Amino acid sequence: MSVSLDPAIADRLRRTDDGLVPAIVQQHDTGEVLMLAWMDDEALHRTLTTGRATYWSRSRQEYWVKGETSGNPQHVHEVRLDCDGDTLLVRVDQVGVACHTGARTCFDEGLLSD
Amino acid sequence: MSVSLDPAIADRLRRTDDGLVPAIVQQHDTGEVLMLAWMDDEALHRTLTTGRATYWSRSRQEYWVKGETSGNPQHVHEVRLDCDGDTLLVRVDQVGVACHTGARTCFDEGLLSD
Numbered sequence: 001m002s003v004s005l006d007p008a009i010a011d012r013l014r015r016t017d018d019g020l021v022p023a024i025v026q027q028h029d030t031g032e033v034l035m036l037a038w039m040d041d042e043a044l045h046r047t048l049t050t051g052r053a054t055y056w057s058r059s060r061q062e063y064w065v066k067g068e069t070s071g072n073p074q075h076v077h078e079v080r081l082d083c084d085g086d087t088l089l090v091r092v093d094q095v096g097v098a099c100h101t102g103a104r105t106c107f108d109e110g111l112l113s114d
Numbered sequence: 115m116s117v118s119l120d121p122a123i124a125d126r127l128r129r130t131d132d133g134l135v136p137a138i139v140q141q142h143d144t145g146e147v148l149m150l151a152w153m154d155d156e157a158l159h160r161t162l163t164t165g166r167a168t169y170w171s172r173s174r175q176e177y178w179v180k181g182e183t184s185g186n187p188q189h190v191h192e193v194r195l196d197c198d199g200d201t202l203l204v205r206v207d208q209v210g211v212a213c214h215t216g217a218r219t220c221f222d223e224g225l226l227s228d
Contacts, residue, residue, distance in 0.1 A: 009226055031140075080225050081226055089147055107194040110195040111193075112192075112194065
């Protein structure tokens with residue numbers, strides 16, 4: 001296991017001014033979009049090497065291993081980077097619910113109408 | 115059809131400093147995550163009222179009706195806002211391919227390995 005993110009991957013990332021990349025989190029088998037989170041290089045490194053989805057919390061300004069406090073971890077199946085290097089797709093097996101509200105996904109309650 | 119975004123929706127949006135919200139775009143039936151794009155209030159308004167996915171292009175600084183130049187439009191099935199109002203999920207029927215590279219999704223080629 002390397003100690004930091006593979007430079008070949010780091011070179012492809014296009015980050016925000018805060019050094020972050022949005023990560024779309026998807027249930028690997030059903031295709032449900034669970035949530036959007038943010039990663040810096042270190043969070044991506046930890047996600048790839050530990051197999052546990054790890055994000056950067058913009059509100060708390062700290063790393064956040066999904067499920068560490070909630071008991072609802074995300075086991076990582078694969079991580080993909082998009083064509084222009086500015087978005088990640090993290091395909092996981094979500095134990096329990098993804099949303100802090102107790103809903104399965106963060107989008108369950110949010111249907112918008114015209 | 116209203117002339118601007120419903121204030122009840124606008125009040126729920128939490129935007130970046132640039133006034134944007136990331137929009138995850140998903141094929142409505144297969145669950146494929148196609149791409150990530152960005153919307154401001156007006157793009158969301160146009161998306162909801164026209165049924166054609168419309169984004170704000172950060173690189174070109176202009177509105178962008180998906181498919182208008184590529185011939186690969188996205189017909190909108192539903193739009194959802196997440197639990198904290200800072201991410202949209204746009205469920206569409208993608209005609210043809212979503213990615214400018216000619217791939218079906220922007221993530222097809224981007225598998226990362228540890």
